[in-house]
Amino acid sequence: MPPTPPPGILEPFLAAADAAASTRPEVDAEIARELMAEAAGVLHDSLALDHLDGHDLAIVVGALADDLTAPDPGAAVRARAAAVPDGDPDLHDPEGVRGAYLVSVQVLGL
Template sequence: MPSTPPPGILEPFLAAADAAASSRPDVDAETARELMAEAASMLHDSLALDHLDEHDLPQVVAALAADLTAVDPGAAVRDRAAAAGDDPALHDPDGVRGAYLVVVQVLGL
């Protein structure tokens, strides 16, 4: 049975679903929220983000929330992974890059 993701993961994902539904007429709000809640649960259960520190985790979650509502979420997350090494704001760019690549696998993107 899937566990409930913490608010720090679930809330940004739901907010991104709401934003996508309000800005794109082809997106059903209820379906978007269900899919993003499921993605948050899958990532939480997979432990894909567990190694990230308190600084990097919120940045990764916010980026994933945006990327997963993109027209091509797989490409968006892979592009984000490729750029992680160049982000001086991250404490652990290699760990963040790895997390993005694991997310691609966990979510089947």
């Protein structure tokens, strides 16, 4: 059995799955949680998030969790990456955050 991603990565993904299942009747909660746990695990095992500090990691993980429940997750993540301004004062490494989004698209096959 592969290692479980840390709570800081897994919990936002599971919360997004629960939110999607509660607001969209066509979404099966158990399957959504399983898929989001798998996505969290794949991202954790990849190098997509490794370069981010704790502050930026929390922002990226939350955004990815939300975007992965969108009707077109790949488009949602790419749009989010494109919207990261170079001098964003809320991010420690805007370029690294943008890169993490784009690498995540590739890692997850979106």
